[in-house]
Amino acid sequence: MAQSSTGSGPGAAGHAVSRRGLLRAAGIGAGALAVPGLAAACSSDSGSGGTTKGGGSSSKITFGSNYSDPAPKQAFASLISAAKAKTGVTTKINTTDHNTFQNNITSYLQGTPDDLATWFAGYRMQYFANQGLLDPLDDVWDKIGDNFPDVAKNLSKGVDGHYYLVPIYNYPWVVHYNKSTFASKGYEVPKDWDAFIALCKQMKKDKIVPLAFADKDLWPALGMFDILNMRINGYDYHMKLMQNKAAYTDKEVTKVFDQWRELMPYLQSGANGRIWQDAAKTLEAKKAGMMFQGTNQVAAQYVTDKKDIKDLDFFAYPAINPSFGQDYMDAPADGFMMPKKAKNTAGAKKVLEYIGTKEAEIAYLKYDQWDVGLAKDLVAPTYNDIQKKSAQMIAQQKAVAQFGDRDTDPAMATALEQAIQKFIGEPTAGMISTIQQSLAKQAKSIFNG
Amino acid sequence: MASTVNDASPAVAQAPKRRRRRLGRLTKKEILVVLGMLAVPVVVDLAFVWGPALASVVLSFFRWSGVGGLHPRACRPSGGLIQDNGCFTGVDNYHRAATNYPPFWPAVEHNVLWLLVFIVIATPLGMLFAVVIDRGIKGSRVYQSVLFLPVMLSLALIGIIWEFVYSPNYGLINTVIGHNQDNNLIDWLGNPHLNLWAVLVAATWRQAGYVMVLYLAGLKAADPALREAAQVDGANAWQTFWRVIFPTLRPINIVIIVVTVIESLRAFDLVYIINKGSNGLELLSVLVTNNIVGETSQVGFGSALGVVLLVISLIPISIFLYQNFKRKEGR
Amino acid sequence: MTADGALARGGVVRQQAGRRFPIGRILSYVLMIGATVLWLVPILFALYVSLRPYAETSKLGYVSLPHKLTFSNYVNAWQESDMFHFFLNSVLITLPAVIITLFLASLVAFVLTRVNIKINVALLILFTAGNLLPQQVIITPLYRLYLLIPLPHFLADSGLMYNSIAGLVAINVAFQLGFCVFVLSNFMRTIPDEMYEASIVDGASLWTRYWKLTLPLVRPALAALATLLTTWIYNDFFWAITLIETGSRRPVTSALANLQGQFVSNQNLIAAAAMIVAIPTLVVYMLLQRQFISGLTLGSTKG
Structure with missing residues (x-):
């Protein structure tokens, strides 16, 4: 799954489409917005049993959604009502909370799934495509292909080269900070590791926690592993490791943990017992200087907490190995797939063809202040500074990874997450070698049987 | 208090009871009635509990993601990311659990510890509550209701409650004792030497109320005539309980013992909601869950862990029940 | 003093x-x-x-x-999660499940303790041990089974056990049955044999001995079990999410999960929602509490 992007990412070329046109397109979406999500949740008739087989222009589809948070839910409803206005296809949304949806996906796809469903890019999608649980979307992509840069196209393909996903947004994993803190203390954005460590030291001296940090939910610290691995060993090695083509006993992995050890004194202590929301709160309260996490979480938390999102800024993780500079990052993408068991495939594809357009992404992003669309040259009129910067930064990457738990087998991701918790609890050289041995051994049985 | 004295059953106090009277031969009609009474529950239990359970035993010898069917052939090595699926692996899953699955042995250890804490603290505490309440002290209804509250709350609420209590920077305990700063905080749920105990406090909080209600129902069903007979003889409350009431409650005590064992082996939700049972909170049933229910599941491996759990709980309980029945029949 | x-x-x-x-x-x-x-x-x-x-x-x-x-x-939680709708679902699942479970379990327990058939011990172990199985162990085969069993459309508009309230009730009954049989049979064992002897002499039929004699005597246990069952089935999330595919058909626990959110969670709001969700179990408890606290005892009910 080569994701070698050439840099023509979203938002790279700026304002190709006139703003007025964009606004009008968004207006259509807003006009028809009659909280369809809620209406769908109330009607209790069959979710998938009663849909029509054919695909007439006035057909109906059901859409399995994991957008259960209020804001994404609203954004998704906006997207769907815009799709209805454009395609005439009526969509019934079947919302399941995010975690449940994810845990249940195997049985969901094999049971009586909806015609379309929300999902993620990367190996997470390819796995199900491989099992024959998804329908290829090549004909949809024939129509929408021109709307997307190559990165987005590659994200949407299975290992067999067919398309299985239509993406909607992505977001970068970066180091967040408060502009006001940096201004009042005279801190500068560090470009490389030495500057980064020096800044951390200074913050500690200033009685500020250098990096807010939490890993009770197991996945957040995986982002730290990813970025260190990509900074030190490069994207290609990282993907090799994720795909079981490199071993966890490699000295490259040792280097990652050694580097992490150096940073350990500057990470907020007690991370294994803290939920990331609480870590974000220490950043909000300016008790912490920085926090490395996805904008999808930190910026969203600022909005939820009604904190000043204008004060929030971020920078790309500092360079460590000069040969890779700041070329890579995790930028997970979310999108939509069509289950093999979908009933109204014609209607579903029609909706996907609409979703794969710039105006659809704009309709979605009206209610989303932290993600960025993937369509070529997209600058949504509602973008705030965080989103503008995110789009630019992602576009500049030589390649983006999805995330530790999206790029590899989930069992392996879990093993790695648990090993990282052990490391956080006891960051010693001895622990690192124990972890590496154990991970390599587990990889063997997870991947080979 | 409705513990009406009733003179009609004075003889019961003369323990041990007489040999259980066989109810004689059943007539044809009675046999039909008995069959009718048993048919539905037995079929339901076999079809929806035992059938799938036995299927899981079979699955534990396969490598299977839950997608597609099973094939009666040995697994082939894969090399890459995508693995052979639905193939027979023999006892590999068991072997892997014992030798190459780091959370396995900690989980066994924690399950044992959980059981010990329940046996030594949670269950006796619940029984004590029940006995004290049963004696009818003032406000017993209030105590009973409050102590039973945790049993009634949903997992979501329990998770939030203890997050509020244990949260390192914002939580109740650390704030009250002044350990909520980054240089001195106590990491209740993140420190692997501490978190199991922290969770056991929460588990006891729930288990005691549960045991209390079961036991209370047992005490209420116990014949008040017994107590009166004993107390008239001049026994004090303590003696009354241990010498007279406790022995007659033997069936209820068995319920309590079995419930304690089951609850400790099945313990799952508290640790799952905290951190999916990692980093010092490993428990067998959580490992089963993590492997079976999930995005891309390892149903075969998870089933093997489930079988291990099943066997270690089934054996002692079956022996216990069997012995218990034999003794009863033999009296 | x-x-x-x-x-x-x-x-x-x-x-x-x-x-x-x-x-x-x-x-x-x-x-x-x-x-x-x-x-x-x-x-x-x-x-x-x-x-x-x-x-x-x-x-x-x-x-x-x-x-x-x-x-x-509280207001936001109620409105945001469309809670009333989910409450109704929960009632539709919990009420039949609790009643059916207690009825079936009391039948089995009665036979196990009061009728001398050869397979008593085996049956007791069958039910009790079935109760040891964690839900996760049986879910995968059960899910496949549910996809295979057709149901008439008046019971389930999915036409299957899968994704139907009836299917959800069935698994809750099956899963709780073992525990209830075990507890009830132990309670029934505390009833002195003399009471049955008397009724047999009076010529009471098997059914009469079950319905008129045994059930009233184990009312404290039934009440305690009803409280526990209501709590468990009402609070169940696992069966509901694995066997029901349509979000709007799930019980109130899933409304709670919907509030919990993917990333950003407002703990105060969820706490409020969870408090609301707890109210029905508290009510059931209050209603049934009298049954096992006011000392409904053998002595006072006999005859």
């Missing part, structure tokens, strides 16, 4: 016990009051947080004096 005040109502027997051991009494009060406070603190604390605006606690922390107490979290 407070102890004496309490004793006055305690009847002759308790008075004797109390007068002789005031220290025991005092210890009892210390224990119960202490435990009650300890048990309540976490819950009251969560209640307190749920009454405070999120913006305030995220700034000041949970342990802080309130600037403002408000029910707005």
